[in-house]
Amino acid sequence: DGGITQSPKYLFRKEGQNVTLSCEQNLNHDAMYWYRQDPGQGLRLIYYSQIVNDFQKGDIAEGYSVSREKKESFPLTVTSAQKNPTAFYLCASTGGGEKLFFGSGTQLSVL
Amino acid sequence: QKEVEQDPGPLSVPEGAIVSLNCTYSNSAFQYFMWYRQYSRKGPELLMYTYSSGNKEDGRFTAQVDKSSKYISLFIRDSQPSDSATYLCAMSGDPRWVRFGAGTRLTVKP
Numbered sequence: 001d002g003g004i005t006q007s008p009k010y011l012f013r014k015e016g017q018n019v020t021l022s023c024e025q026n027l028n029h030d031a032m033y034w035y036r037q038d039p040g041q042g043l044r045l046i047y048y049s050q051i052v053n054d055f056q057k058g059d060i061a062e063g064y065s066v067s068r069e070k071k072e073s074f075p076l077t078v079t080s081a082q083k084n085p086t087a088f089y090l091c092a093s094t095g096g097g098e099k100l101f102f103g104s105g106t107q108l109s110v111l
Numbered sequence: 112q113k114e115v116e117q118d119p120g121p122l123s124v125p126e127g128a129i130v131s132l133n134c135t136y137s138n139s140a141f142q143y144f145m146w147y148r149q150y151s152r153k154g155p156e157l158l159m160y161t162y163s164s165g166n167k168e169d170g171r172f173t174a175q176v177d178k179s180s181k182y183i184s185l186f187i188r189d190s191q192p193s194d195s196a197t198y199l200c201a202m203s204g205d206p207r208w209v210r211f212g213a214g215t216r217l218t219v220k221p
Contacts, residue, residue: 004154031206040119042199042211043155050207090154098143098203102154 002027006091006103012111013078013085021076021106023091030096032074036060037088037105046089049074078108086110114138117200117212126221130187132198134212137181140204144176146185147199149214155199159185190219 004025013019025032031050035043045058049068063082068074074093078085086109092100117134124130132146143162147155159174161167161183167174173186183202187194200212 006154040213042113042115042117042213044211045208048207056207088152092154094206096206098145098201098206098209099157099160100155100201100209102147102156104154105152107152 004091004093004101004103006089006106008106009104011106011108013108014111016080018077018079019108021078021089021091021108023074023076023103024072025074025091025093025101025103026072027093027095027101028071029093029101030071031094032068033092033094033100034058034064034066034074034076035090035092037090043090046076112137115200115202115210115212118215119213121216121218123218123220124190126190126192126219128190128219130185130190130194130217130219132185132187132200132215132217134183134200134202135181136183136202136210138202138204138210139178139181141202141210143203144174144183145201145203145209146172146174147201147211149197149199151196158198192219192221195219 033048034046047066049055091103146159149155164178175184197214199214203209
């Protein structure tokens with residue numbers, strides 16, 4: 001079955017530590033996105049990539065970094081510069097257009 | 112003012128009721144309107160997609176868009192306990208920038 005796989009499901013970060021969230025898709029989609037979801041707030045765009053080796057900042061990119069070395073993969077690194085990283089992180093993709101397909105999410109918490 | 116406003120609820124209804132969910136927006140450039148359903152600690156799934164103004168029906172679900180009022184709605188007929196979830200409205204004028212509402216938490220009681 002085609003879909004988007006996010007791992008891990010739960011992740012804990014120590015102060016000063018960088019952590020990487022994985023996102024893999026087998027939908028053959030060109031565009032991939034990372035969103036952050038906080039309670040009571042809408043999804044906010046962190047980064048997006050429309051083609052391999054190219055990505056753009058979204059609304060809240062500070063403290064995050066991404067790479068897009070393969071069409072199928074779009075990992076997100078939460079750096080130590082992100083002072084409030086606790087949130088539910090969602091990866092999404094589209095084949096062109098506005099219909100986003102989402103992964104099952106990663107809950108990141110701070111120890 | 113937020114670009115997309117959505118009442119977070121929570122909303123609780125008895126099984127079989129008609130549910131009305133809505134969002135307002137401020138950006139007149141939005142052309143594409145969507146509703147997503149999100150179960151607890153899961154990724155959102157696309158429920159309804161509408162381009163520009165008008166109505167769209169899919170089974171028990173009806174989406175309405177009124178661009179003149181900058182107002183969109185989702186109606187659920189004969190609501191079921193399995194409809195209990197958070198419903199997110201989303202809209203866009205550019206595929207790279209989809210704006211989401213905060214989500215409305217719905218509980219349908221048996």
